[in-house]
Every structure is written in C-alpha cells, then in structure tokens.
Amino acid sequence: MSLFSELGLNEKLLKGVEDLGFTEPTSIQEKAIPVLLSGTKDLIGLAQTGTGKTAAFGLPLLQLIDAQQKHPQALIVCPTRELCLQIEKEVESFKKYLPAIHIVAVYGGSSISMQIRDIRRGIQIVVATPGRLIDLIERKAINLQQIKYVVLDEADEMLNMGFKEDIEFILQNTPERDSTWLFSATMPPEIRNVSKRYMQDPVELTVGKKNTANKNIDHQYFVTPAHSRYETLKRLIDFNPGMYGIIFTRTKADAQDIAEKLTREGYDIDALHGDLTQAQRNKVMDEFREKSLQLLIATDVAARGIDVSGITHVINYELPDDVEVYTHRSGRTGRAGKTGVCMSIVHAREVGRIRQIERMVQAPFHKLEIPSGKDVCRKQFYFFMDKLLQTDISHGDYETYMPMLAEKFADVTKEEVLKRVAALEFDRFLRYYENAEDLNARERGREDRGRQPEGRGERQGDKRREGKREFGKGNGNYERLFVNLGTKDGFYKASFLQFILDMSDLNKDVLGRIDMKEMNSWIEIDKGAAGQMIKAIDGKKYKGRRIRMNEADSVRR
Structure with a gap:
C-alpha cells in the first residue's frame, strides 16, 4: 500500500488529507488519483460504495481547478439529494487550505433561487442531481460551456432510476470537457453504451471483481414460511440488540406497514418511501444519522444515494429481483474497512435464487437457523x-x-x-x-418430507416449484395484462415490478411472469387481482405520458 504523498497531490491537499487523519489511500484512490491528475484521460472506475470514490475524484479535481477563474470548471452528477450533499461536504473537507475554490450543490426539494444566487457568486465545482441541473440549464442560470471535467458518480444507480436521457443531455451540453470520469458499483450494458458514445479510450479500473459483493460483508439467509416473515424479522432484530441497520422491502406499502407495527411494539424505527415530502424525508434521515432511530425501513427507490456511516446490518425482508440491486443493498454496510452483515429472509422456493446470487456476487452465503425465543x-x-x-x-x-x-x-x-x-x-x-414458536420447525418438516439426493435434486425441485409459481405456465388462475411502459421508459425489471405494485397496492405474490420489451410489457397476474391493477394504473400518467393497461387478449402482440 502506498501513501497519499506518493500519488502526486500538491502540499495543500496533502495537508488537508493529513488533518482528516488519512495517510494510506484505498485501492480505488491509489489506482485512480495518478491517472486523473493528468486531466486529459477518460476513466471508468468500478468499485463498491463505501470504498472512498469521492476522494478518488475529488482530490484530483481540486488540484486541476484554476482558482483564479470564477466560473464552473468541474461538474459532479449523482442520483440523489443525499449523495449530492454528502459529496459537497467531503470535497469541502479536502479543500481546507484552498479557500479560493468554491463548491455549490444543486438538487431538487430546495430553493432554486438560492442555488442560482450561489452560482452567480462565482463557483468552480458544481455537484448536482440530473433533474435540478437540467432545470438550471433550461433557465440559462448556469453555463456549462467551460466545464472541463465531468464526473458521473453512482452511474448505475442513475441509469436504473431512468436518468439515461438526462445524462446524455448533460454530456451534450458540456462540449469542451477535457475528460469524463465515470464511477459505478456495477457495469450493466447501459453504462458500457454511454462510455462508447461519450468517452474516448477510457482507462478502466476495477477494485474487486465486477458486480461482486464487498468481502467485508457476511451474507446470511434464513428460511421461513411466508406467513412467518414478519415474526422472523422481529427475531433477527431482537437477536442483534446492537443493530444499526436498514431493512429493505419491495413496496412502500410494506415499508409503512412494517414500520407502524414495529413502532407500536416499541422499536426505534421509521420508514422512507416515495410518499414522503422532502421535509419529512429530511427529518427521517437526520434522526437516523443521529441514531435516534435504530432502524430505517425503505424501498430501493427511496434509499438510493443514502450513505450513512456505521451501518452494521442490512436486512432483505424479501429478495430483490436483480443481482445488481442485491449488491447495492448489501453495500450499505461493511464500509471503510469495517465488517457488516447482510441478512435475507426467504421462502423455501427462493433457495435457488440465493444460490444464483451467491454465484453472481462471488461470495459465500450462510444458511442460519432462526433464533429461538x-x-x-x-x-x-x-x-x-x-x-x-x-x-x-x-x-x-x-x-x-x-x-x-x-x-x-x-x-x-x-x-x-x-x-x-x-x-x-x-x-x-x-x-x-417464554413459549415462542420454533420458526424453523415447519421448514424442517417440509425438507424431511420432500428430501431428495443432496445437490441436483434440491435445486431442480426449487426450480420447478419456483417456475410454476413465477411463470404460471398451464395455470388457469393467471390473467395476462398489457401495459404501454417498457425499458425505453427507464425501467428495468425490479424497478418496474416495484412501480406497478406501489401503484396498485398489491402484493408481489399475485404476480407471475413479467415480459418487458422496449415500448411495452406483458404481466401475468392472479385473475382475482387483475381488475384492481387495471383500475389503479390505467389512465394514470408517467413522465407526462398516459399509461394504458388492459387485458392482453385485446392487444395484438
């Protein structure tokens, strides 16, 4: 491991870093800083959250900026308000001995007039969320023509959230940039496409393997009947009294319901979901950061960009559909060299999914017994x-x-x-x-009754059971629905699933196969729930466009 003093940083930055107590750079910092200090090379940095990416691009930016020029020279784009403020705070701490360099954070949910005023005072670095930045561009309140350096942080998250067109618009409006630096935890095809279109021969640095989980995290799973999922969650919380963690649910309805139940039973917990106002969201996050709350329960969409230090546990109340989402969830813990635990509560049919995720993230998963009373x-x-x-x-x-x-x-x-x-x-x-039920007993009984030779039989049995429920092949209880939303609208499977469940307030168990195309999608749903979903979604608007949902039989595929 090298020292910061060996990376080419100037004395003022080294002094600032030393005051923060840092002497040895992380892997991504050690690899990226010497490359970025040239100022002319495009770079793709693949590293999990919590590995020090902000310093990896923040320190080179501060050295490359011309403090005498009072106009925007560097642009950092990130997916959420929380991450935007965090990046601004960290970069501010690095420039302790560079008072002539000024930074502004621009994001939604705050006064745009005050942000415009800050920009006009003369700044060199802009940290922005895509939506607010585009608003400022269209108001002609910010000029990006002299931007030399563009950083896309948490690029995979921005693409998952539907910001692809926004990112391309921003890159098209920074024609004079000398270099583009893209940082991401995973490398989906969409990021590769952006790099091909807007970057020239980028240097690609990878810390760990692509799409792999942080090696400081212990991945655990607990098998329980569907009706015991909530009780299992309580057991896991009570069995870890020092826990400071995030619980992930698929829908905002689940997040709110579980938070209300646990609050009534005396737990320090609150929910983070899309129905909260910005003021409510800020209040919840402030209480969580201050540890007035022991637990935060959130959907994937609501939790994007949250970076809170010291999280000991992440709990998946249900597994996400995509491996990349699991990587992001688990990456909330085990940061900055600390260890963490990621727990998943699963049904017997989902054990095959655990094995799939285990292979993809290249980390062992440990099956543990649910604690007894x-x-x-x-x-x-x-x-x-x-x-x-x-x-x-x-x-x-x-x-x-x-x-x-x-x-x-x-x-x-x-x-x-x-x-x-x-x-x-x-x-x-x-x-x-005192007389608590053994939550493992029912699953043990199922395993004993249906035990097959170890290995192939178990996985094939899981696959057959999972396939029958998920795809509904040959099952007359499913209705097939058409909806005019697809991947072109910025959805991927997990975000689309959450969107339709949130809109309809239905449970995931009513769904079968989801077949997504570029312009539209087909959904298999239990016949008894089809009407509720159509009523909840048909005629509503998404990004200004009217959603059309109806029975697929009336649509020519």
Missing part, C-alpha cells in the same frame, strides 16, 4: 450485562446516595437485586418469548 432472551441478557458493566459512573455524585442505597438494600441479597434488575429490564421479552 430462549436464544433471543439469552442474547439480550448478555448485551444488557455488558452495557451495565461498561456504564460510566465517574461523572455523577453517586457517593452521596450510597448510604441511602446501602440501607434500602440491606436485607436484599445480591442475587435478588440482579433478578429484580433483570425483571425490570426484560419482563416484556420474557413474557413474549
């Missing part, structure tokens, strides 16, 4: 005892009260005191878990 109580006891023993008693005038306490407890044994403390702290847990 006694296991949970034991873990909570140990956690409380450790917390009790580590409590700081040096700052209170406790000696004043010791005679009173000694008198009060004179006839009470040490064992009785400990029992009373335990009862006071754990009464709810003990009553709840």
Whole structure:
C-alpha cells in the first residue's frame, strides 16, 4: 500500500488529507488519483460504495481547478439529494487550505433561487442531481460551456432510476470537457453504451471483481414460511440488540406497514418511501444519522444515494429481483474497512435464487437457523450485562446516595437485586418469548418430507416449484395484462415490478411472469387481482405520458 504523498497531490491537499487523519489511500484512490491528475484521460472506475470514490475524484479535481477563474470548471452528477450533499461536504473537507475554490450543490426539494444566487457568486465545482441541473440549464442560470471535467458518480444507480436521457443531455451540453470520469458499483450494458458514445479510450479500473459483493460483508439467509416473515424479522432484530441497520422491502406499502407495527411494539424505527415530502424525508434521515432511530425501513427507490456511516446490518425482508440491486443493498454496510452483515429472509422456493446470487456476487452465503425465543432472551441478557458493566459512573455524585442505597438494600441479597434488575429490564421479552414458536420447525418438516439426493435434486425441485409459481405456465388462475411502459421508459425489471405494485397496492405474490420489451410489457397476474391493477394504473400518467393497461387478449402482440 502506498501513501497519499506518493500519488502526486500538491502540499495543500496533502495537508488537508493529513488533518482528516488519512495517510494510506484505498485501492480505488491509489489506482485512480495518478491517472486523473493528468486531466486529459477518460476513466471508468468500478468499485463498491463505501470504498472512498469521492476522494478518488475529488482530490484530483481540486488540484486541476484554476482558482483564479470564477466560473464552473468541474461538474459532479449523482442520483440523489443525499449523495449530492454528502459529496459537497467531503470535497469541502479536502479543500481546507484552498479557500479560493468554491463548491455549490444543486438538487431538487430546495430553493432554486438560492442555488442560482450561489452560482452567480462565482463557483468552480458544481455537484448536482440530473433533474435540478437540467432545470438550471433550461433557465440559462448556469453555463456549462467551460466545464472541463465531468464526473458521473453512482452511474448505475442513475441509469436504473431512468436518468439515461438526462445524462446524455448533460454530456451534450458540456462540449469542451477535457475528460469524463465515470464511477459505478456495477457495469450493466447501459453504462458500457454511454462510455462508447461519450468517452474516448477510457482507462478502466476495477477494485474487486465486477458486480461482486464487498468481502467485508457476511451474507446470511434464513428460511421461513411466508406467513412467518414478519415474526422472523422481529427475531433477527431482537437477536442483534446492537443493530444499526436498514431493512429493505419491495413496496412502500410494506415499508409503512412494517414500520407502524414495529413502532407500536416499541422499536426505534421509521420508514422512507416515495410518499414522503422532502421535509419529512429530511427529518427521517437526520434522526437516523443521529441514531435516534435504530432502524430505517425503505424501498430501493427511496434509499438510493443514502450513505450513512456505521451501518452494521442490512436486512432483505424479501429478495430483490436483480443481482445488481442485491449488491447495492448489501453495500450499505461493511464500509471503510469495517465488517457488516447482510441478512435475507426467504421462502423455501427462493433457495435457488440465493444460490444464483451467491454465484453472481462471488461470495459465500450462510444458511442460519432462526433464533429461538430462549436464544433471543439469552442474547439480550448478555448485551444488557455488558452495557451495565461498561456504564460510566465517574461523572455523577453517586457517593452521596450510597448510604441511602446501602440501607434500602440491606436485607436484599445480591442475587435478588440482579433478578429484580433483570425483571425490570426484560419482563416484556420474557413474557413474549417464554413459549415462542420454533420458526424453523415447519421448514424442517417440509425438507424431511420432500428430501431428495443432496445437490441436483434440491435445486431442480426449487426450480420447478419456483417456475410454476413465477411463470404460471398451464395455470388457469393467471390473467395476462398489457401495459404501454417498457425499458425505453427507464425501467428495468425490479424497478418496474416495484412501480406497478406501489401503484396498485398489491402484493408481489399475485404476480407471475413479467415480459418487458422496449415500448411495452406483458404481466401475468392472479385473475382475482387483475381488475384492481387495471383500475389503479390505467389512465394514470408517467413522465407526462398516459399509461394504458388492459387485458392482453385485446392487444395484438
């Protein structure tokens, strides 16, 4: 491992980095910084979130900027407001000894007039979300003609969110750029296409293998019946009392419902989903960052761009459809050299999916038993005892009260005191878990009844069962629907699935196969739910275009 001082950075930047306590660069920083300091080479950097990408492009930008020129010279584009603000904050911390360089963050949900005012004061670096940047361009409030360096951060996320046309529009409006730097956790075909069209012989750097998971993360899965999914979630939370994590759901309805249930039962949790206003979203995120909330529950769309340090656990309440989405979810933990845990709650039919994801991300997945009630109580006891023993008693005038306490407890044994403390702290847990069901028993019974030779039989059985439910072949209970939305609208399978479920407030279990084309899609859905979906979606608008959904029999494919 080299040192920052060996990468070619100037003394002012090195001093700023040293003040932050950094001496050794991460892998992506070590590889990217010397290349980017030339200022003339296009670059594709493939690395998971949390590997130090902001410093990898932020430090070279600060060295290349001409502080005497008070116009935008560098543009950093990222998918969400949270990431936009985070990048601005980090780059500001790097330029401690470069006061003449000014940065502005522009994003939706905040006053555009104030952002225009900041731009007019004279700035060199713009950090922006695509929508707000295009708004500023169209208002002629920002001039990108003199932009020399364009950074696309979390490029795969932006493409997944439907920003492909916006990115191309931005690149077309920066004709004088000397170089384009694209950073991404994964490399889907869409990113490769953008690089071919707008970059010249880019240097490609990969930290780890493409689309692989962070090696600091322990991937675990728990098999449970569908009706026990919520109870399993509670067990996992209670079995990890020090957890600080994010729970991912497919739909905003699930996120809100689970958050409300857990809140009523005394958990410090809140939901993040598309129905929240910006002010509500900010409040939830501030409470989570300050750890007033132990848990955040979110959909993939709502959680995009969130970067919170110290997350210990990620829980997949249900598996995502795409491996890339799993990579992004799990990448919220195990950052900056720390270890993390990614847990997935799955049905027996989904074990084959686990094996598929395991092969794709090239990391082992460990099947664990769902904790028993006694296991949970034991873990909570140990956690409380450790917390009790580590409590700081040096700052209170406790000696004043010791005679009173000694008198009060004179006839009470040490064992009785400990029992009373335990009862006071754990009464709810003990009553709840005293006769708790073994959530593994039902799945064990299924495995025993249908056990086949290890290996091939299990996977083929999973595949047959999964295929029958998912594709509905030969099943007369499915209706086939047509909808005039497709990949050209910026959807990929997982985001389209979430979109139609959110719109209709239906559960994923009613769906069969989804066949997506460029201009339209076909959906297999349980006959009893087809009418509800059509009623909820047909006639609504998406990006200004009227959605048409109807029974597929009335449409010529």
